Amino acid sequence: HFLIPTSYKGKFKRQPREFPTAYDLEIAKSEKEPLHVVATKAFHSPHDELSSVSVGDQFLVHHSQITEVLCEGIKKVVNVLACEKILKKSNEAALLPLYMEGGFVEVIHDKKQYQISELCAQFCLPFNVKVSVRDLFIEEDI
Structure with missing residues (x-):
């Protein structure tokens, strides 16, 4: 630095920039410019309500929120990052848990x-x- x-x-x-977790994406996002990132590490979500991530997946980061997930039949509240997963022909909503250890690299346009x-x-x-x-x-x- x-x-x-x-x-x-x-x-x-x-x-x-490089981001080791979804929480780091939450900190880095801004209102001035959308944060566009590419996943550099895979993450398999243990919950159906949350998104899994493969290396190379691209996301536009929006905001954090809370959502409920089922964990062994019990509802739990989880902090997540609401994103858009960029697909070839369209985008789809994606929820990434803030605790997710992954890897992301910013795409500079x-x-x-x-x-x-x-x-x-x-x-x-x-x-x-x-x-x-x-x-x-x-x-x-x-």
Whole structure:
């Protein structure tokens, strides 16, 4: 992690973030831009009411909610993340338990180069970036 001064005049490209759990997706989602992720680890749900995940499945993350599941004949309340699973011709609703240990990588849809002030204004912190054009007024660039 690096601290970058807002006076830095270089340009950055956004880089995909990695998320180890569904809870991390909940924390990272924002109102500014939909969070689109690809699963990098499979998860088999023990409950019919919740979604299983295969490597390569793609999701748009929406919001957290609670839902009931049957566990050995007893109803239990579970915190879940409501998502859309992206299919070839359509999307389907998916509920991922927040406790789910999986793996997800963000899909970045733009190739735009941003100044640090633009990144801070348009996206929620934290985010991953790569210097694409260095600041020529600084001798030792970051």
